[in-house]
Amino acid sequence: MARFVRNLAEKAPALVSAAVTYSKPRLATFWHYAKVELVPPTPAEIPTAIQSLKKIINSAQTGSFKQLTVKEALLNGLVATEVWMWFYVGEIIGKRGIIGYNV
Amino acid sequence: MVPPVQVSPLIKLGRYCALFLGVVYGAKRYDYLKPRAEEERRIAAEEKKKQDEQRRIERELAEAQEDSILK
Numbered sequence: 001m002a003r004f005v006r007n008l009a010e011k012a013p014a015l016v017s018a019a020v021t022y023s024k025p026r027l028a029t030f031w032h033y034a035k036v037e038l039v040p041p042t043p044a045e046i047p048t049a050i051q052s053l054k055k056i057i058n059s060a061q062t063g064s065f066k067q068l069t070v071k072e073a074l075l076n077g078l079v080a081t082e083v084w085m086w087f088y089v090g091e092i093i094g095k096r097g098i099i100g101y102n103v
Numbered sequence: 104m105v106p107p108v109q110v111s112p113l114i115k116l117g118r119y120c121a122l123f124l125g126v127v128y129g130a131k132r133y134d135y136l137k138p139r140a141e142e143e144r145r146i147a148a149e150e151k152k153k154q155d156e157q158r159r160i161e162r163e164l165a166e167a168q169e170d171s172i173l174k
Contacts, residue, residue, distance in 0.1 A: 091132075
């Protein structure tokens with residue numbers, strides 16, 4: 001046990017630096033995409049969003065959503081599912097636990 | 104590398120609204136469940152104490168009854 005701890009203490013800096021070297025380019029790629037795709041909407045974009053929402057409601061009312069191809073409908077379904085999954089991620093954050101409520 | 108895709112503002116708004124609503128829901132439900140769980144634990148502990156007391160009494164009664172000088 002003592003030998004393991006000493007080994008770990010000796011190798012830890014090498015491990016940490018190896019982890020950093022591995023993750024740096026990947027973090028850079030992630031940041032490159034996240035800066036554009038995951039950023040929250042600016043207040044200027046909210047009217048555009050409301051317009052899109054009105055268009056969707058309109059298409060639901062007039063029945064023009066039936067003109068969508070199956071492929072488009074599936075893609076829309078996937079996007080909607082992804083948006084809904086963010087709700088569950090928020091719930092995980094709110095309940096401060098990954099599985100279940102630790103009451 | 105594929106250039107990053109421009110996400111529609113509606114989707115961005117929807118995502119962050121869903122995230123915020125999720126946090127609120129999770130926090131509220133946690134606050135609702137916490138006192139109930141504590142109450143339940145308290146009741147279970149009381150029940151357990153009563154059961155243990157009963158068993159102790161029964162055990163001592165049984166020991167007292169089978170005690171005899173003929174053992």
